[in-house]
Amino acid sequence: MIVRVMGEGQYEVADALGVRLNELDEQALAALERGDEAGLDAALEQMAALVRQEGTPLAADDLRVSDVVIPPTDLTLEETRKLVSEHGLIPDLPA
Amino acid sequence: MAGLLSRASMVIKARISKLLDRAEDPAVTLDYSYEKQLEMLQKVKKGIADVVTAKKRLELQTQKLEQQVVKLESQARQALAAGREDLARAALEQKALAQLQLQALDQQVTGLEDQQTKLVESEKRLSAKVEAFRSQKEVIKAQYSAAEAQVRIGEAASGIGEEMADTGLAIQRARDKTEQMQARAAAVDELIEAGTLEDFTSDKTRLDRELEAISSGSQVDEELTRMKAELEAGGEKKELEGGEKS
Numbered sequence: 001m002i003v004r005v006m007g008e009g010q011y012e013v014a015d016a017l018g019v020r021l022n023e024l025d026e027q028a029l030a031a032l033e034r035g036d037e038a039g040l041d042a043a044l045e046q047m048a049a050l051v052r053q054e055g056t057p058l059a060a061d062d063l064r065v066s067d068v069v070i071p072p073t074d075l076t077l078e079e080t081r082k083l084v085s086e087h088g089l090i091p092d093l094p095a
Numbered sequence: 096m097a098g099l100l101s102r103a104s105m106v107i108k109a110r111i112s113k114l115l116d117r118a119e120d121p122a123v124t125l126d127y128s129y130e131k132q133l134e135m136l137q138k139v140k141k142g143i144a145d146v147v148t149a150k151k152r153l154e155l156q157t158q159k160l161e162q163q164v165v166k167l168e169s170q171a172r173q174a175l176a177a178g179r180e181d182l183a184r185a186a187l188e189q190k191a192l193a194q195l196q197l198q199a200l201d202q203q204v205t206g207l208e209d210q211q212t213k214l215v216e217s218e219k220r221l222s223a224k225v226e227a228f229r230s231q232k233e234v235i236k237a238q239y240s241a242a243e244a245q246v247r248i249g250e251a252a253s254g255i256g257e258e259m260a261d262t263g264l265a266i267q268r269a270r271d272k273t274e275q276m277q278a279r280a281a282a283v284d285e286l287i288e289a290g291t292l293e294d295f296t297s298d299k300t301r302l303d304r305e306l307e308a309i310s311s312g313s314q315v316d317e318e319l320t321r322m323k324a325e326l327e328a329g330g331e332k333k334e335l336e337g338g339e340k341s
Contacts, residue, residue, distance in 0.1 A: 060223035063254030
């Protein structure tokens with residue numbers, strides 16, 4: 001499966017890693033919901049570290065789409081909330 | 096409720112499908128999309144240039160503050176030599192403030208450097224994908240039927256759309272940070288120039304004035320002494336008490 005670490009690029013990881021990522025994802029979501037920025041950053045950073053460690057960087061000219069996207073750790077809680085919301089932090093693409 | 100990871104990718108996919116919804120004629124879409132990608136690359140380049148400009152400005156302020164630190168230090172020495180410990184203390188206090196400012200500036204410069212590095216990396220990735228898209232679009236145009244082309248275009252456009260979304264966010268974040276810093280830098284500049292930076296510039300002015308007063312005071316003393324000596328040498332000896340030397 002292909003994972004994007006936002007601001008860093010894409011990695012290809014074994015599907016089995018998905019289980020571990022899911023656990024961390026749940027922790028991240030819980031931290032976000034209780035307003036725990038440090039907890040959120042820690043979970044996101046662990047996910048990114050896991051992907052960097054276990055994955056293989058995808059060539060920059062590979063045009064495949066990622067299966068999941070890890071938000072960056074340098075956002076505030078509010079920014080992360082916006083990022084994953086409908087009209088989020090991510091700007092509209094130029095069209 | 097979906098986790099953060101899937102939600103983040105859903106948001107990006109929603110952006111991309113919005114983009115693709117506008118697609119009608121595949122060949123036209125391809126060329127148009129490619130133009131937009133090039134525009135995005137220009138935006139990243141501009142973002143990098145803006146960060147560099149902001150950084151230069153902070154570096155200039157750093158230089159000014161460093162000069163102030165040196166000046167305050169010599170003023171403190173001067174004041175101490177003149178027996179004005181109070182002034183020397185004031186100068187050293189201001190020096191400490193300037194040094195605090197310098198530390199803050201250092202951190203800001205480091206922050207901008209991080210932004211710069213990120214944007215440069217983004218630019219590299221995006222430009223590699225744009226190049227890949229460019230060669231794929233020629234293949235798609237030449238080899239595929241309209242229906243199949245539509246699918247291929249969708250795939251290629253999604254891949255590059257994801258990179259554009261990521262880059263777009265990086266540009267926006269860099270811009271936010273640069274603007275914040277420029278506003279702060281402008282405020283510091285204004286304060287320095289207006290001389291109202293509290294217990295810093297205004298005190299420095301007072302310090303300058305007092306140090307001037309000391310040296311002009313001793314100049315007057317010297318002149319007085321000289322005049323007295325001339326009088327003594329020229330006129331007959333009077334009982335005038337000799338001027339005290341300082």
